Amino acid sequence: MSRKFTPKVVTANDLREGCVIYMTETGSWSMYHHEAELIEDEAIAELRLLKALGQGDRIVGAYLADAKAGPKGPEPIHFREVFRTRGPSNYAHGKQEAANV
Amino acid sequence: MYNYSDFDEAFVRTRAAQFRAQVERRLDGSLTEDEFRPLRLMNGVYLQLHAYMLRVAIPYGTLRADQMRQLAHIAETYDKGYGHFTTRQNIQFNWPKLTDLPDIIDALADVQMHAIQTSGNTIRNVTTDAFAGAAADEVADPRPVAELIRQWSTDHAEFQFLPRKFKIAITGSAEDRAVIRAHDVGLELVKRGDEIGFKVLVGGGLGRTPMLAPVIREFLPKADLLPYLEAIVSTYNLMGRRDNKYKARIKITVFENGLDTFRAAVEEEFARIRPEFSGVDQEVLAGIEAQFAPPAFKNTPVEFYEKSLAVDPLFKAWATQNLAAHKVENHAIVTVSIKEHGATPGDASADQMRLLADLADRYGYGELRISHEQNVVLPHVAKADLPAIHAELLRAGLATANVGLLSDIIACPGMDYCALATARSIPVAQEIATHFKALGLEEEIGGIKIKISGCINACGHHHVGHIGILGLDRAGVENYQITLGGDAGPLAAIGERAGPGFAYDEVVPAIERILRAYLAIRAGREETFIETFRRLGPAPFKEALYGEARDAA
Secondary structure, three states: OOOOOOOEEEEEEEOOOOOEEEEOOOOOEEOOHHHOOOEOOHHHHHHHHHHHHOOOOOEEEEEEEEEEEOOOOEEEOOHHHHHHHHOOOOOOOHHHOHHHO | OOOOOHHHHHHHHHHHHHHHHHHHHHHOOOOOHHHHHHHHHOOOEEEOOOOEEEEEOOHHHEEEHHHHHHHHHHHHHHOOOEEEEOOOOOEEEOOOOOOOHHHHHHHHHOOOOOOOOOOOOOEOOOEEOOOOOOEOOEOOOOHHHHHHHHHHHOOOHHHOOOOOOEOEEEEOEOOOOOOHHHOOEEEEEEEEOOEEEEEEEEOOEOOOOOEOOOEEEEEEEHHHHHHHHHHHHHHHHHHOOOOOHHHOOHHHHHHHHOHHHHHHHHHHHHHHHHHHOOOHHHHHHHHHHHHOOOOOOOOOOOHHHHHHHHHOHHHHHHHHHHEEEEOOOOEEEEEEOOOOOOOOOOEEEHHHHHHHHHHHHHHOOOEEEEOOOOOEEEEEEEHHHHHHHHHHHHHOOOOOOOOOOOOOOEEOOHHHOOOOOOOOOHHHHHHHHHHHHHHOOHHHHOOOOEEEEOOOOOOOOHHHOOEEEEEEEEOOEEEEEEEEOOEOOOOOEOOEEOOOOEEHHHHHHHHHHHHHHHHHHOOOOOOOHHHHHHHHOOHHHHHHHHHHHHHHO
């Protein structure tokens, strides 16, 4: 019995800077979740992850995260991934920092 | 305080140079992440949620003023202007870039600091009482022994790949401000007649299987310490489980084999290796002890201090809460709370670090400590200087008189930073502190320890909080379990779970119900929360949390 596949995005951290990044449809990396490629097929998701893992000279810690379609693009589902799109809640650091927006 | 020998200096510089080369090879693609990860972890570099994180060792929580200034410099130059003091007396920088990390490690080496063995399955930074060397109630200063253990355990060839990480804590006082019963090995300096030795505890720890360490040796002569420790760690290295990460800590080894079996194995190994310790370690220890000689304490009178207490209520409130008894009558131990209501527990800005370093230089013989409760301690201050220190702290917003009170909360970084976390801890701590300040109830409630962890690994020590809060992920939603009756001191206890968990926005009201129940049922103002809990048990607090509906269910 197959379970319904939850769409995914490929996410990782930038090797040099450490910041959270997402893989786009062209295979490039974006700082923004809504620019990520929303992958609706499990086999393709695995292939995209392999492609990411092959870029170890640019990124670190790639994995597939659950996501859903939103008006501006893919949106995270789990609260952990929501936090990764903006940064910590105690300071306006990370992506929510003015310089990064 | 300890100054690096030529050996220490060469070792740390060599490791810094090796790390620089390792980072270069990672960046040019010569090393894969799988190859690089163990190397970066050996130097305290983690990958967290939003960035890399660097954990720097503060050996036994002791810092010189110039070292604190260097931490401020690093925070400002390479990070976002602050650092986070941890429950293991270390400091973490939350935003370093991999490309800057070799320079940061060099900057640390410039002031005799490093990040070696702050990660990995090795013997970690030895922690101790933040009041060590100053406390009125201690048998002896535990720091020379902590330094001896640091030298013995650093790069110890046999102990670089233990089944799991290994944490040693040592206290010189029966009051135990180092939570020794929650460590893999706990040491308490004790006296038998005129002889100083150690009570040795083994197999404590928090995490998913919290256990309080039993005593393996009631009295260990001082000269036997290193061979005995080596016997314990060797026995664990062989007997400890490597098949299951969650059963690999020494607490499980001791529990599964039984203390008697474990002790017999340790004693056998100890008897075997004891003759190999020729006494060189004791010569080294004597040299270290000389470096920890107390400063020449000033002989200033206390009249001005006493007069200030009488006329300045703000100063008096601070002195009542934030001072502890010093072994020298005209001195005091100052705990500077870096937990102003609403601040992040453990965080200090570069400016705050610099001010504290300056105060240490001007009034505190150049010494600072980081407490496991995530505050900064000036261990030796002449009472005559306290009003001046208080005035400066007031100007800098560092005079919060809340040490030991409700808002003096221990909290791990939680899911605001940590990749392992299952929920946030920091905003829960912030909201509890500001909520009770707004209610004006903090002083009325009095002494209480609230401790918050953002996952089962329990870096926030929630099991030993009088009230513990554990953040979990329940089907994709943050959920918080409350434990009651834990204690980290000499009457150490693991708190018991009160019942079903609470949603994020239900936690503060739940804590308020517990504390209002306490205020209603305590025997008097003198009876603290934990004393009321010990007298009446959890029932009235569970009732306050869940009401009668739960009993009927």
